[in-house]
Amino acid sequence: MDLIQSLASVELLLTDCLANREPQGLYKPSAYAMDVGGKRLRPQLVLLGNYLFGGSVEDAIPAAASVEMFHNFTLLHDDIMDNAPTRRGKASVWVEFGTNTAILSGDVMMMIAFSVLTKGPSFHQLAQCLTECGILVCEGQQLDMDFEKRNDVSIEEYLHMIEQKTAVLLAASLKMGAITANAPVQEIEKIYKAGVFLGIGFQLQDDILDVFGDSVKVGKQTGGDIIADKKTYLLIKALELAKGEVLNTLMYHIEAAHFNPEEKVRAVKEIYNQLQIKDLASRKMKQYFDQGLEIIKNLDVPSQRKELLVAFFEQLIQREY
Amino acid sequence: MDLIQSLASVELLLTDCLANREPQGLYKPSAYAMDVGGKRLRPQLVLLGNYLFGGSVEDAIPAAASVEMFHNFTLLHDDIMDNAPTRRGKASVWVEFGTNTAILSGDVMMMIAFSVLTKGPSFHQLAQCLTECGILVCEGQQLDMDFEKRNDVSIEEYLHMIEQKTAVLLAASLKMGAITANAPVQEIEKIYKAGVFLGIGFQLQDDILDVFGDSVKVGKQTGGDIIADKKTYLLIKALELAKGEVLNTLMYHIEAAHFNPEEKVRAVKEIYNQLQIKDLASRKMKQYFDQGLEIIKNLDVPSQRKELLVAFFEQLIQREY
DSSP states (O other), X not given: OOHHHHHHHHHHHHHXXXXXXXXXXXXXXXXXXXXXXXXXXXHHHHHHHHHHTTOOHHHHHHHHHHHHHHHHHHHHHHHHHTTOOEETTEEOHHHHHOHHHHHHHHHHHHHHHHHHHTTSSOHHHHHHHHHHHHHHHHHXXXXXXXXXXOSOOOHHHHHHHHIIIIIHHHHHHHHHHHHHTTOOHHHHHHHHHHHHHHHHHHHHHHHHHHHHSOHHHHTSOTTHHHHTTOOOHHXXXXXXXXXXXXXXXXXXXXXXXXOOHHHHHHHHHHHHHHTTHHHHHHHHHHHHHHHHHHHHHTSSSOHHHXXXXXXXXXXXXXXXX | OOHHHHHHHHHHHHXXXXXXXXXXXXXXXXXXXXXXXXXXXXXXXXXXXXXXXXXXXXXXXXXXXXXXXHHHHHHHHHHHHTTOOEETXXXXXXXXXXXXXXXXXXXXXXXXXXXXXXXXXXXXXHHHHHHXXXXXXXXXXXXXXXXXXXXXXXXXXXXXXXXXXXXXXXXXXXXXXXXXXXXXXXXXXXXXXXXXXXXXXXXXXXXXXXXXXXXXXXXXXXXXXXXXXXXXXXXXXXXXXXXXXXXXXXXXXXXXXXXXXXXXXXXXXXXXXXXXXXXHHHHHHHHHHHHHHHHHHTSSSOHHHHHHHHHHHHHHHTOOO
């Protein structure tokens, strides 16, 4: 499979979905959101899921465009809810076009995500998968917002939240690819399960990079999660392990209403280092990646087809941004 | 068909869709939105569309629940965009639960609207219809917001806007009912077209009732459209017909940044009366209703099946709220 060429077809379809439509007030913000870029990870997973089961790549293009459109709809609405002023270094849609337009452009992108699916085969199964996944993503985002107000989030609750908010859409991408290749039902369920493990690993890695990544490579100032008191695996683990003076210092920084952001990031990072949080988080992340890869390696498909997907994830594990 | 009993089944399904789901922070606002009530016009149209073509009513229940869930999702997001503090006499969802929760609850309701469809037959056709319609509804809402900033909206533009914002979902409801009855394709297209005419008539009637309705029967203070300078058929027609001093007075009231709402409503209503706007609007409304009913009367189905739908619309035309 020529991944680059297939991704180009996905981009064409994405552009096409939003082109020549009126009113401009609705579609310009949607096109802006799609233009901001990103790794196009989910379309790649759809294509790889299709390839894995020997599907015809053209059948996977609409599903690949659909998940990317859907993902960007969630980012657009999340940025409003999180009051996030930028996305990948550019002004967020709500900052650039206003909140009302951002809500509505997100809505239409969600509906276009379903509409694109009608351009390919297996509409029923694909739409059902995207719907079920979409409901879980909303639930995950609500949990994430609920957790902001709590200091007693457990590791288990956190893992459940990122499973819903992030992992299921990555898993659904692989599953949708497999569906477009008419994979057997039990193999489709296996690849979905693998995707959930890999997706949780991916989010844990995101959490690690947000604190310990190279800000130039990541493309944004690191430490954002610390500044926002996000209940990531790192913070929850630190709260679990810290004792005495260290715990007091950590709580002081979390609860301070007024603080110097750089100082806060430096202090919390120092505690993370003391408690070897990075190692613990990396180990957990690796566990999830390993569990996901193990399932893929045991799938009932020719081994050279697995290699591409395994290599893809191994590269992802090495990512620095 | 026992419409009352079927509607009760729709209500049960609607409650069921949102029950026993977590997190509560997401589903309580959705249930609140559905509980606010309303005429359940769209589910009735689905059921009537199914009956018209001799379908089995159970097949239409999921589609009926789906369009009502979808409709309430649009109301929920519209209330945020329009900054509307109340809905049917109760606090809007965004006022009661906050804007972020309102955005997300709307999103999940939209996905549940699709998910409910999987509980019945003809998923592919129904989901395609709802998707296409949903895109048009978003476009209509954007046009409505765009028109707020303009004083030169033409009657034609206005009719196009209400067709997209309101009429297509009513039309899609009839169409989805027909689909669940496996109606022939050309009859499905006819009933959709009839629904568009009837839907435009319905919105024109809404505009008339907003100004000339009995506030007790309508359940809200009348004149809201006048206060908000909404470019309704009535205002556009008045701007078209008013000359000299009358036009100056009308423009003065539209452009005044500070005003006494009661005084503004009284003054604009007086101009409407002078220009016989109510008659003109009622005539236009009746034209649309007649065109819609004409199509229904010519459908290739047993005449006693048409009677229920015709009676339903004739009752709707008489409505006072």
